[in-house]
Amino acid sequence: MTSPATDADFLLRLDEIIAAHKGREGPLLPILHDVQAEWGHVPEEAQPVLAEALGMTRAEVHGVVSFYHDFRDHPHGRHVLRLCRAEACQSMGAEALAEEVRTALGIDWHETTPDGRLTLEPVFCLGLCACAPSAQMGDRLLGRANLAKVQKLVAEAGA
């Protein structure tokens, strides 16, 4: 991945995102969500720009980015498969399913397949606790998930 730091388009787009939220009460999280939606992660180069614009220190912005599980400092795969690891899913065999999926994909939690296609992430509850175990990929949700259903979901997502 090349660094977008000196890219004029990067700064232009970042300014647009900041401008869209700056008037709101507590604008940083909405800005970070948009930044991540735009670049797939929160580029480190964005942090001083955000700090300047919002009257915060760089340390404060970094503190916020690093606090939340959602915000990433590097891009993930083109698709993110999330398997629920919380108690309701555990009661229906989520742990065994996770083991099978990790073996089938050849990656561990937080890892991306070598072709950059898929990242595997744990999630603690999707609110699908009455049809556990559950999984999510993009807009698609899976209830009563098993290895075959997960593999079908992954295959249907294409490249």
Place this chain on the structure above:
Amino acid sequence: MKVWVPLDAAARALGADEVAEALGREFTVTRNGTRGMIWLEPLVEVERDGVRHGYGPVAPEDAASVAEAIRTGGEHPLALGPVEELPWMKAQTRLTFARVGVIDPLSVAEYEAHGGLAGLRRAIGIGPEKIVEEVTESGLRGRGGAGFPTGIKWKTVAGAKAPRKYIVCNADEGDSGSFADRMLMEGDPLVLIEGMAIAGIATGAVQGYVYIRSEYPDAIRLMEAAIGKARQAGILGQSVLGSDHAYGMEVRVGAGAYVCGEETSLLNSLEGKRGVVRAKPPIPALEGFLGRPTVVNNVISLASVPWILTHGGAEYAKLGIGRSKGTIPIQIAGNVKYGGLFEAAFGMSLRQIIEEIGGGTASGRPVKAAQVGGPLGSYIPHWNFDVPFGYEELATKEGLLGHAGITVFDDTADMLKLARFAMEFCAVESCGKCTPCRIGSIRGVETIDRIAQGDETGIPILTDLCNTMKWGSLCALGGFAPFPVMSALTHFPDDFSGRREPRKEAAE
């Protein structure tokens, strides 16, 4: 012919989108919320002579044959008959969830036709003081877990002098086994908007925020769309339903931090800070969002208010037991045959809920324990299931009502592993502000690992550590993580001793 296919995330996870698409080629399909019978999802409904008949669970491959049955009125193995007559539906007292699964969640007209906005209209008529009186009289307590009386909170905010006050809805429903908030926001988002507008009028707040966790993209989308509809309909804006009251609201999205379900860290997060817990006092009712008086209420608390205002607080208080008044949406989850949401007056026993309503385990094996109230709730062993479902009643069994989610486990559950998970989860999600939670949870994982390797000298250390966390932590995360751990250890000591031997259950 009117046909409904739910858009609820649980129904979608079981193939509702494909079913809706298939049926949409032939019929006009309305996407409703779920009725809460998740084991019947996707539940397709069709109106015949003014009565809604159900088919379920309709897998995508069943869509064609169900379409034919709808068209011809013929028999079908998945036909359920009139939905409202199903025992699960008839046994409920659906007040807060009355419209969920019934209406198109984004239709203001259907919302009104099913009793919506009556509470807000009455609230405008009687004014702030009387609204707070009604809510106080109803006995409504925080449905997010803390159980604080809603009326008292509102009174505090109403009495606070400030240029700007806020209503913040806590929709950071991170507890496993809980999905009532999600189901309500997806199935009847307008009732939450109505409840928040009433709270605004009662307290003098003109702005509201719904803080929804990022793991709920469907709820976020529907809530945002519903706010747009409410603005167009004049429910929100400079003049709420033509009154002198202004009230606006917006959705804010969390970023994957469980601790932000704690009200003070939620407020920090909303302000754009790290979701670190604040010490209390000052209480948020006096110094909340941006240091101003703020009502922080859970989704279900706020969504219960329109019914209370429509029918009166006294009517609501007639239901329930002891100091647990009204109804509670019980979420039956995990290893259970009939999982879903069941709204009933407080007071049913856990046994009734799990065995009669839930039908026992999905695996067909005996129930071992149930975790009530999320990851910080106790594991209640099956021999204590006669406890009535209520705030104080569960506390007598060292239990926690929490979000009223019940996760059922069968006899293969390894309580040591579940105790370890509670500590691991606490370590991952700790905000880091206080030492008992931040360090204690990590030591907890290590100590349980020692016990798992057969070192039983770890057991008294774990007990001592739990005691320190329970009394020394700043908020409920570190303070309550010991509950699942200690309940597992106390009720199932055999799962913690003799770990050098292979476990019997695991051999099956």
